[in-house]
Amino acid sequence: MSGEFNLIDKYFAHRQANRQDVDLALGDDCALVSPPEGYQLAISTDTVVLGTHFLANADPSAVAYKALMSNISDLAAMGATPAWFSMAISLPEIDEAWLAPFCDSMFTLADAHHLQLIGGDTTKGPLSISFTIQGLVPKGKALTRSGAQVGDWIFVSGNLGDSQAGLSVILNPEDANKPHAKELVSRHFYAQSRIKLAERLRDHATSCIDISDGVMSDLKHVLKRSNVSAQVEITQLPISDLATDFFGDTQQAQLAALQSGEEYELCFTISKQDKPLLDEIAQQVGCLLTCIGQVTENQRDAEHTIQLLRNGLPIQEDDLARQVHGFDHFN
Amino acid sequence: MSGEFNLIDKYFAHRQANRQDVDLALGDDCALVSPPEGYQLAISTDTVVLGTHFLANADPSAVAYKALMSNISDLAAMGATPAWFSMAISLPEIDEAWLAPFCDSMFTLADAHHLQLIGGDTTKGPLSISFTIQGLVPKGKALTRSGAQVGDWIFVSGNLGDSQAGLSVILNPEDANKPHAKELVSRHFYAQSRIKLAERLRDHATSCIDISDGVMSDLKHVLKRSNVSAQVEITQLPISDLATDFFGDTQQAQLAALQSGEEYELCFTISKQDKPLLDEIAQQVGCLLTCIGQVTENQRDAEHTIQLLRNGLPIQEDDLARQVHGFDHFN
Structure with missing residues (x-):
């Protein structure tokens, strides 16, 4: 979108400390990460759309928290520890009064989980936010839906x-x-x-x-x-x-x-x-x-x-x- | 969205052979993958939105190809080999005449790259598709934007x-x-x-x-x-x-x-x-x-x-x- 690079610089770049396993975050064609040996990656994607998941008058801080937490919760459900996330955000226009609290809230929650934003895409379009989150779980230790036994x-x-x-x-x-x-x-x-x-x-x-x-x-x-x-x-x-x-x-x-x-x-x-x-x-x-x-x-x-x-x-x-x-x- | 599970079953599940490094694809809270040792992951996210990136009369096969190829191209730019992708798709309604060719085209392109859909989210909303793609690159071999030397x-x-x-x-x-x-x-x-x-x-x-x-x-x-x-x-x-x-x-x-x-x-x-x-x-x-x-x-x-x-x-x-x-x- 027009102004995309300024937008990324202003709101998304240099907001978090770099994790040791993140070799390259925002600013190239891809992010580069080095997963530790002996771990599986747990990966989940969730989208929130204005009008479907939240109303226009919703507090942007609350929208950011809830959207990212729903992804963090998917990692929790697998027994995975949060590591990296990407965000695709569509905005009808660059609305600073909305974006600033949205980003503050998102990064506060991410930082609390040592979860680093590694990439994403900003596009012009109806307001929606899609997160793809990745977590680490020791090999073979993931919690799935398929292991419940009679008597548990x-x-x-x-x-x-x-x-x-x-x-x-x-x-x-x-x-x-x-x-x-x-x-x-x-x-x-x-x-x-x-x-x-x-x-x-x-x-x-x-x-x-x-x-x-x-x-x-x-x-x-x-x-x-x-x-x-x-x-x-x-x-x-x-x-x-x-x-x-x-x-x-x-x-x-x-x-x-x-x-x-x-x-x-x-x-x-x-x-x-x-x-x-x-x-x-x-x-x-x-x-x-x-x-x-x-x-x-x-x-x-x-x-x-x-x-x-x-x-x-x-x-x-x-x-x-x-x-x-x-x-x-x-x- | 209403009918989400049927939608996933019908269009997205069981469409591809399972990669050996995919431990769990669609159907749990997260996908689980096992990255091979000695590799970095290259990760990219791209979104296409109706009205911004394509017109309503665009062929859904072409939209799917172009959207996924723009992500594959980001992996190419890093020298990475495609591995897994997630898709967040927002649809105003379940339109079979649109979804069927969209999915056929997407999976054909993905299969040609040994690229497996491991997860995603389907939501009700204005038509947009966001892919997060992951590729593998031998450690230290990624092509970045920062290595050009005078005389190259x-x-x-x-x-x-x-x-x-x-x-x-x-x-x-x-x-x-x-x-x-x-x-x-x-x-x-x-x-x-x-x-x-x-x-x-x-x-x-x-x-x-x-x-x-x-x-x-x-x-x-x-x-x-x-x-x-x-x-x-x-x-x-x-x-x-x-x-x-x-x-x-x-x-x-x-x-x-x-x-x-x-x-x-x-x-x-x-x-x-x-x-x-x-x-x-x-x-x-x-x-x-x-x-x-x-x-x-x-x-x-x-x-x-x-x-x-x-x-x-x-x-x-x-x-x-x-x-x-x-x-x-x-x-």
Whole structure:
């Protein structure tokens, strides 16, 4: 785009210390990096588009954080340590008031993860940002979706439902008057990083995914890849006091927790033997870890299914939804 | 996006043989690859946006080829061998008539380079495609912009000006009646790959760049990074018979050759000692290689400049432009 080189110089170049494994960052035809021996690379790409993923009035700092964190979260889901990222950004015009806070926020989050911007492309077009992130994981230690075994316990990090509540406030102005509305919007945009947790889970978790589409939906990907089923006890879902207040009803908060996307928490499975280790890990990384269910065998007529339980008794997700006032709100 | 998983399954998954260094491609939170020891990774990102880089009536096969080739060309410019790529694609809707030929073309080009799609993201939004490509280069052998030495010869691959002519036909309907219009449009979209050439240049070229903004503009990046200047003899510029016919005038064709972007030819420098090797390399890789000038010392008052010559006599680019009928056409 016109002014591309000035744009790169002004906003993107010389903003970060150079990692030792980065031989050449911005400014040539390609970046050059030297991956360390004995590691695999984990690579993920995510795009956010104005109008699809965020609104025009969204704080650019929050947009940058959320977009990059969704990529960092993909690395966490694989047990990978962040290393390098590239950014493709399309802008209708060079808007300094938008770009400056966007970049500040992006580099602050990147620096906190020792994650270096190595290249990218700036183009004229409708506002969208696409990150490709790369992380390092010791060979053979990556956490995938395919290793869950019958009998493993199912855990989630953090709380579930806050992001859904925050999104609800953004999309429905009348929800701004509900309890903790502002804080929940902030939680929607500013998810915690689970990289430290992921690094500790490398030697223990049997499968892992990050919660981007809702724990029900994401856990199903694990079950399908691992060819197993699961039981989930909805009374065990970790729900913040803020979300409970916001939804005003425990059942509605539980339903939100099941469906809330963009939480960027980890959902992982762990063997019975390794389960006791999680107390120590939770304490070391300062992260709530909650057992929400167990991996079960497929039934002949129902593969890769999640059996929801309430206090040990089966309940259908549809029945739960029907019991909850305001369910359509989220569809 | 709604239907994302079906979309990925239908168009993007199981389309290519698995490279040995790809441990996990599409279908998990990240791709996993194992870079071979002793290599650096070259990484580049390029985006094409509807309305900025191509028109709505452009053939999707041509759009896919050109977008991916511009990335492959960045690898060539570094002397890297293609390995893996990720794609972020935004689509306003799932248009099968557009997606099917787009994907066919993309995978055909990728397969020809043993280049595997390892991941990506599909989102709802204005039509744009962003590729992040990764290639392998033996440690320390990458061709950069910074190694040109005073006295080195400056070469370009292929011909220059065809892409400019083709673009002119696309943007100006009246040019459709000029000679070879259709063939030149095809050359605009379907650049030759210079990967084989680049692999042979690894041990010999002192600097390299691919011509995406025009040889004048791109050579200046090399001069700046290498802290040198250059002389270019415009009568030596390689120009196809088609472009000469199309422009109808040698001087106009020369001006186009200087400024024509998106040629995806290589512009490289080579020492006097290694210059004789290029005849053999040109023959082996089946590619025209033309010496267009020489690297010179910076003058005290004029650093990183290109002195244009016509038959050995200095000429200013502006003067050349003024002599050429129809110059404004290209601005």
